Each structure stands twice: as structure tokens, then as C-alpha cells.
Amino acid sequence: MSENTALDRRRFLRAAGLAGAGLALPALAQERKPESVITEVQDWARNLGDGVQAHPYGMPSEYEKHVVRRDVEWLTAGRESSVNFTPLHELDGIITPNGLCFERHHSGIANIDPAKHRLMLNGLLDRQLVFTVDDIKRFPGRINKAYFLECAANSGMEWRGAQLNGCQFTHGMVHNVWYTGIPLKTLLDEAGIKTNGKWILAEGADAAGMTRSIPIEKALKDCMVAWAMNGEALRPEQGYPLRLVVPGWEGNMWVKWLRRIEVGDQPWHHREETSKYTDLLADGRARRFTWIMDAKSIVTNPSPQAPLKHKGPNVLTGIAWSGRGSVARVDVTTDGGKNWKGARLDGPVMPLSLARFYVDIDWNGQEMLIQSRVMDSSGYVQPTKDELRKVRGVNSIYHNNGIHTWLVRANGETENVEIS
Amino acid sequence: MSENTALDRRRFLRAAGLAGAGLALPALAQERKPESVITEVQDWARNLGDGVQAHPYGMPSEYEKHVVRRDVEWLTAGRESSVNFTPLHELDGIITPNGLCFERHHSGIANIDPAKHRLMLNGLLDRQLVFTVDDIKRFPGRINKAYFLECAANSGMEWRGAQLNGCQFTHGMVHNVWYTGIPLKTLLDEAGIKTNGKWILAEGADAAGMTRSIPIEKALKDCMVAWAMNGEALRPEQGYPLRLVVPGWEGNMWVKWLRRIEVGDQPWHHREETSKYTDLLADGRARRFTWIMDAKSIVTNPSPQAPLKHKGPNVLTGIAWSGRGSVARVDVTTDGGKNWKGARLDGPVMPLSLARFYVDIDWNGQEMLIQSRVMDSSGYVQPTKDELRKVRGVNSIYHNNGIHTWLVRANGETENVEIS
Numbered sequence: 138m139s140e141n142t143a144l145d146r147r148r149f150l151r152a153a154g155l156a157g158a159g160l161a162l163p164a165l166a167q168e169r170k171p172e173s174v175i176t177e178v179q180d181w182a183r184n185l186g187d188g189v190q191a192h193p194y195g196m197p198s199e200y201e202k203h204v205v206r207r208d209v210e211w212l213t214a215g216r217e218s219s220v221n222f223t224p225l226h227e228l229d230g231i232i233t234p235n236g237l238c239f240e241r242h243h244s245g246i247a248n249i250d251p252a253k254h255r256l257m258l259n260g261l262l263d264r265q266l267v268f269t270v271d272d273i274k275r276f277p278g279r280i281n282k283a284y285f286l287e288c289a290a291n292s293g294m295e296w297r298g299a300q301l302n303g304c305q306f307t308h309g310m311v312h313n314v315w316y317t318g319i320p321l322k323t324l325l326d327e328a329g330i331k332t333n334g335k336w337i338l339a340e341g342a343d344a345a346g347m348t349r350s351i352p353i354e355k356a357l358k359d360c361m362v363a364w365a366m367n368g369e370a371l372r373p374e375q376g377y378p379l380r381l382v383v384p385g386w387e388g389n390m391w392v393k394w395l396r397r398i399e400v401g402d403q404p405w406h407h408r409e410e411t412s413k414y415t416d417l418l419a420d421g422r423a424r425r426f427t428w429i430m431d432a433k434s435i436v437t438n439p440s441p442q443a444p445l446k447h448k449g450p451n452v453l454t455g456i457a458w459s460g461r462g463s464v465a466r467v468d469v470t471t472d473g474g475k476n477w478k479g480a481r482l483d484g485p486v487m488p489l490s491l492a493r494f495y496v497d498i499d500w501n502g503q504e505m506l507i508q509s510r511v512m513d514s515s516g517y518v519q520p521t522k523d524e525l526r527k528v529r530g531v532n533s534i535y536h537n538n539g540i541h542t543w544l545v546r547a548n549g550e551t552e553n554v555e556i557s
Numbered sequence: 558m559s560e561n562t563a564l565d566r567r568r569f570l571r572a573a574g575l576a577g578a579g580l581a582l583p584a585l586a587q588e589r590k591p592e593s594v595i596t597e598v599q600d601w602a603r604n605l606g607d608g609v610q611a612h613p614y615g616m617p618s619e620y621e622k623h624v625v626r627r628d629v630e631w632l633t634a635g636r637e638s639s640v641n642f643t644p645l646h647e648l649d650g651i652i653t654p655n656g657l658c659f660e661r662h663h664s665g666i667a668n669i670d671p672a673k674h675r676l677m678l679n680g681l682l683d684r685q686l687v688f689t690v691d692d693i694k695r696f697p698g699r700i701n702k703a704y705f706l707e708c709a710a711n712s713g714m715e716w717r718g719a720q721l722n723g724c725q726f727t728h729g730m731v732h733n734v735w736y737t738g739i740p741l742k743t744l745l746d747e748a749g750i751k752t753n754g755k756w757i758l759a760e761g762a763d764a765a766g767m768t769r770s771i772p773i774e775k776a777l778k779d780c781m782v783a784w785a786m787n788g789e790a791l792r793p794e795q796g797y798p799l800r801l802v803v804p805g806w807e808g809n810m811w812v813k814w815l816r817r818i819e820v821g822d823q824p825w826h827h828r829e830e831t832s833k834y835t836d837l838l839a840d841g842r843a844r845r846f847t848w849i850m851d852a853k854s855i856v857t858n859p860s861p862q863a864p865l866k867h868k869g870p871n872v873l874t875g876i877a878w879s880g881r882g883s884v885a886r887v888d889v890t891t892d893g894g895k896n897w898k899g900a901r902l903d904g905p906v907m908p909l910s911l912a913r914f915y916v917d918i919d920w921n922g923q924e925m926l927i928q929s930r931v932m933d934s935s936g937y938v939q940p941t942k943d944e945l946r947k948v949r950g951v952n953s954i955y956h957n958n959g960i961h962t963w964l965v966r967a968n969g970e971t972e973n974v975e976i977s
Contacts, residue, residue: 186665188636216608245606497697
């Protein structure tokens with residue numbers, strides 16, 4: 138391993154650069170690296186391109202068509218009740234573009250006309266209320282927050298060993314978005330919670346009528362009713378026109394197409410909090426109400442879908458997050474855990490938001506066993522998968538935040554592996 | 558004006574809410590506000606929607622089709638050398654979605670194959686270098702930064718009085734994006750700047766071969782070579798695969814489709830820094846090298862394209878920025894400048910990045926003359942347009958950062974006006 142050594146800048150220069158001195162464009166033909174030499178004038182430097190009316194709403198380059206959400210066909214019985222995955226290995230920074238945020242549907246994408254959508258507050262309240270979307274947007278105290286959303290089943294297939302070959306599939310049920318909306322507390326205060334109101338039930342307007350119970354303390358602490366993501370209206374597959382934001386808690390609770398908040402004195406024990414989204418232990422009992430997503434991290438590059446192509450300097454990067462606070466530090470190993478090095482966090486590190494980390498490495502073609510390990514602001518350290526299995530067994534598909542391993546082979550190809 | 562009074566929450570409640578108590582869904586029919594009552598079950602609650610394979614790269618709801626970049630047909634001779642505008646009145650928070658960032662072309666959108674793109678460094682350097690896009694991404698020290706980009710001609714039509722009816726057109730040549738890339742300094746250090754290297758020339762690969770001169774101090778201070786925006790690859794219309802980022806300085810200098818950096822001992826005096834992007838004064842002389850975008854703000858809602866539709870509580874919001882530092886405060890008047898109130902800044906306030914401000918108002922149907930005024934971290938206060946005109950005359954189309962006025966009429970319709 139050589140990631141701890143100073144980079145050989147001279148070698149990088151020789152690999153990437155020109156040798157000739159003092160010459161302008163014609164010097165390209167004398168460049169030492171034959172595949173870097175381009176002498177012909179390209180079409181885009183000869184001809185006019187599309188004008189300003191061509192793309193009223195812009196899209197990525199045709200050379201980026203491989204950067205898409207992908208599903209795993211055998212994973213679920215039907216497309217409308219399935220999941221696709223964020224292409225984490227193609228992204229950088231901390232924000233997930235709206236078009237690439239993973240989707241999880243229970244009855245497909247509800248295509249809602251906002252003029253016909255309402256949000257009702259009922260149950261143990263002084264006043265039963267119903268709001269148009271327009272009225273929700275008129276409330277004082279509008280806020281903007283960046284939060285990660287992770288599906289409880291993210292990395293679920295990995296409980297029983299390395300199975301899916303790519304961080305898009307092993308860790309791609311997470312995204313990180315700026316939300317605009319109002320605190321749920323604002324609406325609940327408007328309605329007036331009765332003293333025996335201890336839980337809320339959030340309900341979606343899709344055909345599944347998705348529901349989840351949430352303790353009133355969380356509802357009043359930091360939940361939001363959001364209508365915008367990353368600056369523009371919510372996308373249909375993310376709950377347009379209204380979604381519940383439940384920071385740091387499992388994605389299933391972030392009810393999309395939000396149409397109703399009921400206040401009650403106990404949880405409802407509906408399908409999504411009993412037969413689903415509970416963790417079946419080895420002894421047959423199940424953990425329930427395991428809402429908080431514990432600290433987790435993943436190296437996104439290199440990874441199976443993003444192998445190393447060049448020796449010499451390379452950028453190892455990844456993301457880390459915690460449902461209990463902020464990312465305090467990330468350590469990375471390239472030798473399967475013998476040596477660890479602190480990664481550099483770049484970009485804002487915010488509570489309950491993805492953090493981006495980098496380690497600049499110099500790769501000479503050695504095999505590498507790469508892992509990342511996050512510590513959050515509570516002092517919690519991301520465990521190994523074996524440590525998790527000792528406590529939880531291997532029956533669950535939820536809440537796998539174990540340390541993940543990539544094997545980089547001498548040719549740069551990268552595989553999903555497990556080491557003990 | 559009543560924006561200083563406490564909100565009448567009871568009245569809001571009566572306007573928006575239910576009167577009936579203790580009832581679930583059937584109570585909707587008893588709601589007092591007839592237009593809020595919806596009793597039929599909607600299609601989206603009956604039928605399965607699109608599944609996870611429907612939209613590998615997602616798009617906005619069909620009900621948001623009006624949220625697009627728009628151009629002004631008479632503004633330029635050709636579409637390929639024109640501009641369109643960010644729909645600021647439809648956005649919130651501080652980040653502009655990639656599909657809605659305004660475009661300014663000089664020869665249309667260069668549709669570049671990244672495998673055939675190179676970045677060359679030449680001129681007064683120890684080593685002349687050429688890089689593939691892949692090699693640029695391998696450099697150590699990758700960074701992520703949010704910066705506003707404003708065209709020098711933003712609000713240019715307003716120098717001679719109120720002309721364009723909508724903040725999309727008066728102020729929509731600005732966007733705010735997270736960039737991923739490396740400091741330009743990293744590349745220049747790799748090449749080694751000779752002691753007489755005092756300026757750089759940045760050149761684009763489009764058919765216009767756009768060039769701008771930049772002092773070496775700025776190039777080394779905070780310029781970036783970026784390949785990603787808001788997490789994903791640059792969009793073609795924003796310079797895919799590489800763009801120069803010149804924080805706080807006029808947008809024309811942020812050369813797109815970046816193919817060459819030349820180092821010289823003086824500026825080049827090319828077209829874009831002589832006949833264009835200079836400010837013609839009343840006496841016939843021209844200001845040149847007016848690179849820094851001074852502090853500016855605009856109320857985006859209400860505005861001509863986003864009139865007020867409801868009396869009672871409403872959210873007044875807008876954006877502010879400064880090329881000299883951070884937004885320190887924003888003040889808002891609704892009575893044409895008689896009274897000013899400090900606005901609430903929400904979301905991260907970062908240097909050289911848009912800031913979002915809010916004032917929660919209670920509107921009873923009075924006419925309002927709305928203005929916003931920003932002060933930046935240098936202590937500079939946004940001037941009135943008349944103050945600017947006294948110094949600069951009205952010949953220029955560039956660098957108009959004057960205070961803007963919206964007139965809200967009793968029916969909520971909003972117009973672009975000027976007051977003295």
C-alpha cells in the first residue's frame with residue numbers, strides 16, 4: 138500500500154503531460170502519450186450547436202446516458218411495488234440530483250393533480266383541519282434543510298454475504314436532498330394536540346394508502362411537511378405535491394403523497410410496522426420501532442461499477458451519514474483493516490445529511506481490500522458485519538450498517554467481497 | 558402595511574381549516590370552505606402508477622410543465638447566440654436545479670464527446686501540458702463549493718426604466734450550483750508559472766472559441782476546473798465536460814467547454830473584454846475589467862409571474878448575493894421605502910453563494926410597493942437604480958445591481974415599476 142506516501146508528482150506529470158516546451162496547439166502532436174493526441178478539429182468547434190429554445194428543461198449529456206437509476210429485476214414481484222437504486226458511483230459532493238434519487242413504490246408513482254390534493258389533520262386535536270397545497274405554502278416559518286433518506290432495507294441483501302456487485306445496488310437506497318417546507322409542528326400547533334395525543338399516523342394518497350406511526354416527540358421535534366426538493370417541486374416519485382420528512386429515520390416513514398396526519402394515543406401497528414420494517418432475530422423474536430438509521434459509510438469510487446483504470450494518483454471517495462447526528466470522522470483502509478487513515482471530509486458536514494470523504498491514493502497495481510468506517514457525533518462507530526450478525530442474526534433484511542469491503546484486483550477490476 | 562403585526566392565526570385557521578370536530582374522512586364534506594371539499598376518490602388512489610423502470614432518469618411532474626427556462630425572442634439575432642432565463646419565481650432554497658439554470662451561448666450548445674476532449678496549459682509555464690478529462694479527475698485535492706453565477710448583463714434592460722415583467726426576465730440570468738472539481742492552482746502549479754506570468758487566458762472548445770483574460774492572482778486564489786454540478790456531470794449547456802469556475806466574477810468569464818489555459822504577461826484584450834462586457838459611460842469612456850458582481854437582491858415572490866392569490870398570511874421571499882463576500886443582511890420594504898424590516902435568512906449563508914430570505918406577511922388587499930436591499934460582509938449596501946445612473950449613466954447593459962420594485966395591486970396582480 139502506498140496511499141500514505143507523498144504523491145509522485147513527477148511521474149503523474151510524465152504520464153499525463155507534454156514534454157515539449159513553449160509551444161501552443163501544434164505541440165499536441167508531439168505529446169508523449171499517444172492516446173492523448175488529438176489533432177483534428179471536432180464538429181463542436183466547427184458548427185453551431187442547439188440554441189436556447191432547444192431544451193426548456195435541460196437534461197444530461199448524451200454521453201452520460203449510463204448514469205441512471207437501475208433496478209434488480211428478480212428483487213420484487215412487480216415493478217409497481219419495487220425499488221431502484223441511486224448510481225452513487227457516478228455522483229460527487231453531497232447532493233443527489235432529483236432525477237437520480239432512488240425510488241421505492243408500494244403501488245407505483247401516484248401522478249397527483251395538486252389542485253385536487255388535500256392534507257387533513259384529524260384525531261386527538263382541538264380542531265380537525267384540511268388544507269389545500271396552496272394554503273400549506275402560505276404558512277409562516279418556511280425552512281430549508283438537507284437530509285439523507287435511507288431505506289431500512291439498504292444493504293439488506295448483504296446480511297448473508299457479499300451478493301450484489303456495485304455500490305449502486307449494495308448501498309443505492311440512499312439519497313440526500315435539500316427540502317423546502319414547514320415544520321410539522323406548525324400544523325399540529327394550528328390544530329392543537331389534545332393531552333392524550335401521543336402518536337401520529339401519516340398516510341399517503343397513493344393506491345397503497347401507505348401508513349406509518351410516529352411518536353409525537355419526533356413529529357414535534359424536526360419533522361417537516363415538504364413541497365420542494367433541491368429547489369424545485371418534489372418529483373412525482375418522491376411524493377409530489379407533499380411529503381413527510383422524518384430526519385434520520387428509516388425512509389419508509391417519510392410518507393409520500395401525504396394526505397392525512399391522524400393524532401392518536403398509541404401506535405397503529407399497521408402492515409409497514411409489523412410484518413414489514415421489523416428485524417427478525419435468530420430466536421424468532423423481532424425488533425420493532427427500529428426507526429433511527431445508524432451511522433454508515435461506503436466507498437463509492439473505486440467500486441465494481443467504477444474500477445481503477447490508471448496506475449498512479451487516484452481519488453478514493455465515498456459518503457457517510459448517521460441518523461443520530463453528524464459525521465465526526467471517516468477512516469479508510471486499503472489493506473483490509475491492518476492500517477487505517479483518516480479521510481478528508483469536504484463540503485458542509487451537516488446533521489442528518491450525507492458527508493463526502495476523500496483519500497488521495499497512489500496506486501501501483503497492488504491488490505487492495507478497501508473499507509471505510511464512520512464515527513458519528515455521538516461517538517458511535519460503524520460496526521463490522523460480523524459484529525452485527527452476532528447480535529442480530531441473518532434473518533433480517535433491514536438495518537445493515539456494517540462495514541463494506543471492495544477488492545481491487547491488479548488490473549483495477551473491483552469486486553464485492555467479505556473478509557473476516 | 559401590516560407585515561409588522563403578529564399574524565392573526567385564528568383568521569388563517571378559519572380561512573383554511575375545518576370547523577367540525579372529531580371526524581375522519583367524511584368530515585371533509587362539512588368543511589366550511591367549499592373549494593377545499595373533495596369527496597371523490599381520485600384515480601391515483603385507485604390505480605397502480607408507473608413502476609420503477611418507467612423513468613431511469615426522472616423528470617418533474619406533468620403539472621409543473623410551466624416551470625422552464627424561457628427566452629425573449631426579440632433580444633438577440635439568433636437562438637444560438639442568445640440567452641434564456643432561470644424561473645426564479647418557481648424556485649426555493651438556494652440551489653438552482655440543473656435543468657433550470659439559465660443558458661447563455663455564443664455559438665449554441667457544444668455537444669462534446671469527453672473522450673475526445675483535452676485541456677491544454679500553455680504559455681509562460683515551465684512545462685506545457687495537456688490533460689484528458691479522466692486525468693483531470695485523478696488529481697488530489699478535489700473540492701466541492703456552492704457559488705452563484707450571474708451574467709454581467711442580468712437586469713441590463715432595466716437601466717432605462719422598468720421593462721420586463723417578471724423576475725425570471727429581470728433577474729433570471731443568475732443560478733447557484735454546487736461544483737465539484739479541483740483548484741485551477743493545482744494545474745498551474747503542476748505546469749510551473751514563470752515569473753513573468755501575470756494573466757491567464759481561458760478558452761472554450763465551442764465554435765465561438767470564447768476567450769477571457771483573468772489576472773493570475775484570481776486564477777490562483779479560488780478559480781476551479783469543475784466537471785460536476787449539483788452532484789452529477791456538468792450539463793452540456795453549462796460546459797460539459799469541463800468549465801472554469803470564477804467565484805463572484807461575471808458569468809462570461811466562467812469559460813464553458815474549457816479546452817485551454819494560456820499564461821501570459823498581460824491581458825489579451827479580446828472581443829469579450831473590449832467591445833463586450835465593458836460599461837459605456839455617459840461621457841463616451843468605458844469602464845473595463847469590471848469583473849466583480851456587486852451585492853444584489855430580488856424579491857421572487859410575489860412578482861409579476863407569481864401574483865398574490867389569497868388575502869391573509871403570505872410568504873414574501875427572495876434571493877441575495879454578493880461577489881465580494883457573504884450576504885450579511887437583507888431588508889425588505891412593502892411601502893416603497895418608508896419602512897424597512899430585516900428579513901430572515903434561511904439555509905446556509907456561504908461566501909459567493911445565493912442566500913434565501915423570507916418575510917412572513919399578512920396581506921389585507923392593500924397596494925404594496927415591494928423592494929429588497931442587501932448588505933454584504935464588506936459593509937457594501939445595494940444602491941438604488943437612480944444612484945447607479947448618476948455615476949454610470951444609462952448606456953451600459955452590464956452590472957445593474959440596483960434595488961428593484963414590484964407593485965402589488967389590490968387584486969394581487971404584480972407589476973414591474975420604478976419609483977423615485
